[in-house]
Amino acid sequence: MKPFEEEINDAIRRKLQSSLTDFERKPDADMDHKMYQMLKKAPYWKQPYMLWGLVGLLLFVGAGVFIYKEQLQSDQPVGVAANARQSVAMIDRKTLPEIPNLGQPIVEAYQGIPNGKTLDNNSVTEKQKADRAGANVRPNITLLSDTDKQQEAGRSSAHIKEVNYPIDQQTIKPGKNLYAGQKLTPEAQTDSKENEGDITGKGVRKRSTSSIELLSLRSTLANGSKMNLPEIGYPKSEDLASFARVKPDSLHRKLYIDLSALKKMTFVFTVTPFQTLQQVSVLSREGYRIQNVELAGTLSTLGYKFGAGLQKGGFQLLVNFSRINTHLNYAYASAEFKVVEKPLNDFEIKRLGVVKSESKSSNLLGLGAKKQIDFTSRQLGWLYTTVGVEYSRFLGQNSGGLLFLNFSSGKSFLIHSSTNMSVGPYFEYSFGRIKAADQQITIGPSQVGLSIQLKLGQDK
Amino acid sequence: MKLFRSKSKLGLSELVQACQKQDSRAQVLFYDRYKAKLMGVCIRYARTVSEAEDIFQEGMLKIFQKITELKNPQSADSWVKTIMIRYAVDYYNQVTRKENLQGPYEDIPLELGTNDPEDLLNKFEVTVLLETINELPDGYRLVINLYFVDGYTHAEIAGILGIVEGTSRSQLLRGRNLLLKKLEQKGIKQYETF
Numbered sequence: 001m002k003p004f005e006e007e008i009n010d011a012i013r014r015k016l017q018s019s020l021t022d023f024e025r026k027p028d029a030d031m032d033h034k035m036y037q038m039l040k041k042a043p044y045w046k047q048p049y050m051l052w053g054l055v056g057l058l059l060f061v062g063a064g065v066f067i068y069k070e071q072l073q074s075d076q077p078v079g080v081a082a083n084a085r086q087s088v089a090m091i092d093r094k095t096l097p098e099i100p101n102l103g104q105p106i107v108e109a110y111q112g113i114p115n116g117k118t119l120d121n122n123s124v125t126e127k128q129k130a131d132r133a134g135a136n137v138r139p140n141i142t143l144l145s146d147t148d149k150q151q152e153a154g155r156s157s158a159h160i161k162e163v164n165y166p167i168d169q170q171t172i173k174p175g176k177n178l179y180a181g182q183k184l185t186p187e188a189q190t191d192s193k194e195n196e197g198d199i200t201g202k203g204v205r206k207r208s209t210s211s212i213e214l215l216s217l218r219s220t221l222a223n224g225s226k227m228n229l230p231e232i233g234y235p236k237s238e239d240l241a242s243f244a245r246v247k248p249d250s251l252h253r254k255l256y257i258d259l260s261a262l263k264k265m266t267f268v269f270t271v272t273p274f275q276t277l278q279q280v281s282v283l284s285r286e287g288y289r290i291q292n293v294e295l296a297g298t299l300s301t302l303g304y305k306f307g308a309g310l311q312k313g314g315f316q317l318l319v320n321f322s323r324i325n326t327h328l329n330y331a332y333a334s335a336e337f338k339v340v341e342k343p344l345n346d347f348e349i350k351r352l353g354v355v356k357s358e359s360k361s362s363n364l365l366g367l368g369a370k371k372q373i374d375f376t377s378r379q380l381g382w383l384y385t386t387v388g389v390e391y392s393r394f395l396g397q398n399s400g401g402l403l404f405l406n407f408s409s410g411k412s413f414l415i416h417s418s419t420n421m422s423v424g425p426y427f428e429y430s431f432g433r434i435k436a437a438d439q440q441i442t443i444g445p446s447q448v449g450l451s452i453q454l455k456l457g458q459d460k
Numbered sequence: 461m462k463l464f465r466s467k468s469k470l471g472l473s474e475l476v477q478a479c480q481k482q483d484s485r486a487q488v489l490f491y492d493r494y495k496a497k498l499m500g501v502c503i504r505y506a507r508t509v510s511e512a513e514d515i516f517q518e519g520m521l522k523i524f525q526k527i528t529e530l531k532n533p534q535s536a537d538s539w540v541k542t543i544m545i546r547y548a549v550d551y552y553n554q555v556t557r558k559e560n561l562q563g564p565y566e567d568i569p570l571e572l573g574t575n576d577p578e579d580l581l582n583k584f585e586v587t588v589l590l591e592t593i594n595e596l597p598d599g600y601r602l603v604i605n606l607y608f609v610d611g612y613t614h615a616e617i618a619g620i621l622g623i624v625e626g627t628s629r630s631q632l633l634r635g636r637n638l639l640l641k642k643l644e645q646k647g648i649k650q651y652e653t654f
Contacts, residue, residue, distance in 0.1 A: 020589070034517065039491060354554070
């Protein structure tokens with residue numbers, strides 16, 4: 001390097017360093033305010049409203065679980081299982097001796113049947129027929145025909161047939177041992193021997209407990225009064241035929257739908273991973289121009305929503321936490337232009353600009369209401385559809401909130417006797433907009449995702 | 461809590477350590493400490509005040525993101541300046557095409573009306589010097605700031621700008637000559653005003 005060049009460089013360095021090295025300029029008040037706002041903002045998990053929101057959510061969840069448990073404890077036995085237990089308990093051999101006057105009504109009931117007469121359909125009055133027809137035929141009869149369980153309770157299969165099917169002359173004949181030739185338990189055989197030939201009334205007090213229900217049934221039919229056994233009635237032949245066609249799985253669903261009519265409170269959890277579809281609006285403003293707006297790739301706009309709440313009668317009330325990610329690129333147009341020469345004396349003029357890439361995460365906490373409709377399809381099985389609205393407030397620096405309209409439809413599965421899961425596509429449209437760092441740019445976030453819903457306490 | 465009460469009397473090390481723990485009040489104090497100095501850096505590297513504000517805002521956030529990487533809190537003064545300079549360079553790398561940094565700009569011969577360049581420079585106030593530097597094309601402005609004001613070597617400049625060392629030298633030469641030419645023109649105008 002020439003000495004003159006070096007001298008010039010040194011002179012410039014000395015002058016510029018002395019003038020500019022410690023050059024300071026205070027940012028204006030707006031910049032200070034903006035920076036203070038950004039710095040004073042605590043991380044979102046430290047923000048008080050976030051804390052209160054979480055506390056509220058936990059209380060809500062706790063209350064839901066408490067109510068659910070209370071319901072489980074206070075429920076009277078209803079439905080199939082409860083009736084089955086009750087029926088078996090009535091004929092439990094061990095419990096019968098503890099009832100001192102049990103034999104008397106049996107004798108009275110038996111004595112109500114005229115001697116030497118058979119009990120058949122002809123002997124039943126019209127009123128009794130009507131009673132039979134009106135009797136509630138429930139699928140729980142199948143449980144009574146569950147031979148293994150009944151035999152465990154001291155009943156023979158012959159007895160079960162007597163209870164469940166219309167009585168004819170062959171099954172009920174005075175003086176005939178109903179259980180002759182049947183394989184019985186040792187106790188039942190003993191009782192049967194004791195009672196052999198005793199159908200005319202002698203030694204009734206020693207009658208086998210296994211025939212008590214049969215005699216009660218006879219007396220009920222004979223007297224024309226309705227039998228005091230809950231949930232047991234005469235099935236009509238068409239009922240039995242249709243019942244025989246019902247597969248266990250569809251029966252379960254049928255029972256579920258019947259029981260859902262009880263309008264029990266159900267506890268609902270939802271998880272929805274989604275992608276945000278961005279609708280960008282750029283407002284014009286004097287002084288500068290925003291150009292080359294591009295929506296970013298798919299991964300950077302993935303978000304999620306968690307919800308917890310209660311359902312009653314198909315209506316859901318949920319507390320939701322959402323995280324919506326938006327990402328876009330744009331440029332502030334500068335006063336520089338670039339001319340690109342093209343063939344045939346053509347030119348392309350491009351305006352240069354300062355490129356900005358902006359990604360933003362918005363946390364929202366809100367309340368949602370949904371209506372869920374469950375239905376079945378022959379091909380697809382158990383399906384659901386939900387339509388709902390949600391209003392959520394921004395957590396953090398942003399103020400205001402967003403109103404959403406959402407829709408989901410898909411398939412439901414029973415994953416436990418009291419738990420079901422619903423999975424299906426989810427769409428959410430936002431009526432509000434998120435402001436970008438440059439207030440001239442607003443983004444309308446609509447979500448497309450997968451709704452996964454867990455419901456506790458439906459099938460009881 | 462004791463730490464918060466005495467925050468205004470914190471030394472630099474304690475302040476940096478509190479910032480490393482994401483203490484928002486310490487971050488405000490840290491910002492107040494460096495804001496004027498760093499805004500000055502941004503003004504030097506930017507073409508306009510609005511661009512300088514953009515660089516300043518994003519650069520400050522970058523500093524708070526990277527402050528956990530600062531091992532020696534006592535070197536915070538030079539560290540924050542380095543981060544801001546690098547962010548300013550990145551900012552222009554996004555908009556200035558590489559060929560503009562690599563050249564070629566037209567050769568600007570050095571034609572000074574005086575034999576003492578220091579004499580020429582001494583005629584101008586800081587604001588005029590700054591204004592003239594800001595008028596230079598991006599590539600020249602960056603190299604002049606890096607070499608003359610902030611004291612980087614050509615090898616370091618080449619690394620920061622992603623160019624070869626020879627390009628850094630030629631860019632500096634052309635930028636310097638253009639700066640002096642502009643200053644001389646401004647000097648003549650000043651004389652004409654008198």
